[in-house]
Amino acid sequence: MSKTISFHLQKGGVGKTTISGTISCQSAMQGAKTILVDLDPQGNASSWFLIDKTKYEVSDVLQGRCFIHEAVVPVRSMKNLYILPSFGIGGDLKKYGEQVIKSEPYVIFDLVKQLSKEYDHIVLDLSPGLGNLETSALIASDEIITPMTPEIFSLDGLEIFIHELEGIKKRFNSSVVHNKVIINSFDERIEQHKEILRVALKGEYSIYKIAVDPVFRKSQESHTAPQLFKMRGKGLKKQTLRSITEISQNIWS
Numbered sequence: 001m002s003k004t005i006s007f008h009l010q011k012g013g014v015g016k017t018t019i020s021g022t023i024s025c026q027s028a029m030q031g032a033k034t035i036l037v038d039l040d041p042q043g044n045a046s047s048w049f050l051i052d053k054t055k056y057e058v059s060d061v062l063q064g065r066c067f068i069h070e071a072v073v074p075v076r077s078m079k080n081l082y083i084l085p086s087f088g089i090g091g092d093l094k095k096y097g098e099q100v101i102k103s104e105p106y107v108i109f110d111l112v113k114q115l116s117k118e119y120d121h122i123v124l125d126l127s128p129g130l131g132n133l134e135t136s137a138l139i140a141s142d143e144i145i146t147p148m149t150p151e152i153f154s155l156d157g158l159e160i161f162i163h164e165l166e167g168i169k170k171r172f173n174s175s176v177v178h179n180k181v182i183i184n185s186f187d188e189r190i191e192q193h194k195e196i197l198r199v200a201l202k203g204e205y206s207i208y209k210i211a212v213d214p215v216f217r218k219s220q221e222s223h224t225a226p227q228l229f230k231m232r233g234k235g236l237k238k239q240t241l242r243s244i245t246e247i248s249q250n251i252w253s
């Protein structure tokens with residue numbers, strides 16, 4: 001059965017795109033037919049995995065301007081991975097999200113339903129907001145996983161998100177699961193990071209950690225999967241690979 005995951009916190013720079021992309025690659029590498037849907041109007045996930053601009057973007061599908069298969073692009077050098085892109089500049093996902101999704105909150109749900117006939121794993125990459133577009137994506141997901149950085153403001157963000165998600169679940173009668181948090185860019189040598197971890201562990205959440213690893217940024221700059229990126233023979237740290245494998249196993253099982 002197909003499963004849909006969103007990585008979300010209404011905060012920028014916490015690693016939503018990095019983790020969405022990395023977990024999508026991991027899923028594809030493990031043999032699951034996987035699609036990464038770029039629902040962030042900035043199109044970061046698309047510019048990470050695609051070099052050339054595509055003919056269509058996800059908002060063209062949502063507005064019936066093309067079929068899903070016309071907009072989906074296979075990711076170069078990553079068997080089993082596909083992306084439904086967003087243009088960033090020149091795209092109209094933001095406008096569509098602001099103007100249309102309010103009256104049609106189930107459009108992403110319908111898109112996911114179509115995708116689930118063809119893909120085993122669906123990953124939605126969202127922008128930092130919590131507007132109509134993000135709400136629509138969250139209620140279309142089976143599970144939401146929150147990435148956060150080890151800062152006090154991220155803990156505040158998590159608390160606000162938990163509160164807002166409760167409201168969304170009630171409003172849309174949604175049973176989406178939210179019980180995992182990833183502390184990204186974690187450094188156990190830093191006392192403040194350990195303190196954030198202690199506070200986070202007091203909640204009812206399973207906590208995962210991903211360390212700072214420069215390969216993420218470098219792989220994004222070179223349009224490749226972090227798992228495949230090598231510079232002078234070196235790729236992701238062993239510890240990072242262990243974290244990704246652990247998270248991936250727990251998400252899709």
Ligand SMILES: Nc1ncnc2c1ncn2[C@@H]1O[C@H](COP(=O)(O)OP(=O)(O)O)[C@@H](O)[C@H]1O
Binds near residue numbers: 015018211
């Ligand atoms: N674990 C990490 N180690 C090092 N750099 C990271 C890590 N996670 C994310 N980054 C970098 O941080 C920046 C912001 O990450 P991004 O995934 O774009 O955040 P978001 O999607 O939440 O805005 C990017 O430049 C990315 O390469």
Ligand SMILES: [Mg+2]
Binds near residue numbers: 016018040044126127
């Ligand atoms: Mg992002």
